[in-house]
Amino acid sequence: MKGLTLDEHAAPGVVRLALDLPAPARPAGEALVRVRLAGICDTDLQLAKGYMGYRGVLGHEFVGEVLACDSASWRGKRVVADINAGCGDCDDCRSSDGHHCEKRTVLGIVARSGALAEQLAVPERCLVELPDSVSDEQAVFAEPLAAALHVGHGTALGVHSRVAVLGDGKLGLLVVISLAALGVQPILIGRHTEKMRLVAALCRQTLLEPGLADGDVQACDVVIECTGNAEGIRRAIGLTKPRGMLVLKTTVAGATSVDLSPVVVNEIQILGSRCGNMREAVAALAGGLDPTVLIAARYPLRQGEQAFAHAATRGTLKVLVDPLAG
């Protein structure tokens, strides 16, 4: 089968379309899934640059249909899946969601072949069924949407909260869309007028960053950092009210130079936030949440390398890859 891979010999940032991959093995308890549509995420771009040292088929955003599995009830179902495959046996797997299982594999990120391919294997317990009302184009957003909705967990977000989202990339815009679903109208701070326009109706205010001084924005109860750069983290700390909360949604690979003294002086709470609950995302999609405005382009899998290069172009929103189109 075809698949978009990172191999040992690849130059940093370069992926290769393999044409002759073996079909995935299906261990007991796992489902073989035919990919209907997959998305390229900024994490994929970082993985291609060497983050996590991953090698193999990329991709963790997908919608597919079950070709084979142990439980007859799943066969033929249209599904998305939690990308974290925990061991099922540790404290975290038993008492929580396995997202912090020390033995977990993660789809297309840690020791598990990803979704930018014709087929993949996923543990049955990770599968979430899609209702017919949710299109493939919506469903392919389920994973990043779950991560975006996850900002509502552990934070004191209320309809009266003053909330800022930093960054108008894919994740920042998806967080704005998610906040709207939670009844919160954020201030969005970004660098691209045309991207902010896509979600402006959901925002209390959109502010263009170059030229924005710290004093121009009133401090916020909750600040959600989605820029993934050191400057964003610095601004986010400055923008958080005393005893307010700063949610870090994006990883900045490597060391960042930050002045942490305002965190202590202002008694700010910083919350690292990663993956969310896929059922919650599917329920939100079924309830009418529509992230498809974020689609920038769609390529057949055979043009996967071009798709990846397009996604890596600065400022590009969601690039989809369609294995069914060949």
Next chain:
Amino acid sequence: MKGLTLDEHAAPGVVRLALDLPAPARPAGEALVRVRLAGICDTDLQLAKGYMGYRGVLGHEFVGEVLACDSASWRGKRVVADINAGCGDCDDCRSSDGHHCEKRTVLGIVARSGALAEQLAVPERCLVELPDSVSDEQAVFAEPLAAALHVGHGTALGVHSRVAVLGDGKLGLLVVISLAALGVQPILIGRHTEKMRLVAALCRQTLLEPGLADGDVQACDVVIECTGNAEGIRRAIGLTKPRGMLVLKTTVAGATSVDLSPVVVNEIQILGSRCGNMREAVAALAGGLDPTVLIAARYPLRQGEQAFAHAATRGTLKVLVDPLAG
């Protein structure tokens, strides 16, 4: 009167004993307090190096007696005081403790003359009366003890929590003593066997840092960072369990280079924690908590410059300054 001051012309790190300061003015609503005993804190050492740009009489740890005030009930009382003097009128002052009032002055730190002197003025609403059972030597620890006890606020500390304290300086040891009062036996990680020995009986374990590898310590539910250096913050992040909490108790002046990606990947919560509740500290002292084991030396105020130099010597615990001894 005599007072230990930072003046415009002082070289970095150098304080001067002024012999001819005017007695403090006493605005309406404030109490004139004679200092019985004062302590030197690491923040004082940092202020002397230029932190916050403070100029004037240093000192914010003290016990004293009220010489004059508007309310007759306070006269002659032995007191400690909240060092944060809020405006009394803003949201933070009305609904909380004024510790984040934007107009606050802070004793010996922000626009308010400090306690390393014979007398000082303090708002009456900041005063906390001392019971006779609490000695001056205990009471002079009330302010840092309040800050140490403050780690119990907003954190999920339980008797079964696995807790680590990083740093065996004054604050680290005081945090260990405070945790004991909360029923928690922490792991203490420090660099000085003789200092850790002072509180070893309160610890589950003490670990000497040079040579300690990250893998040598099992991850903790709560990690309390009291080293005030970048290496401590790095270790603290690595030592915090997924979905655990890291409490930052000390400010690291200036930018620190930190890899924040584990905060996101492990969904760690970082809580900045500053001043505490003075009533809580006095109640703990009255209940038998005894931090006097941390006293390293006691100087008369007339030897204040020597006291400061001693406190600035690496590894020194609490240095007290006694204005009554002249």
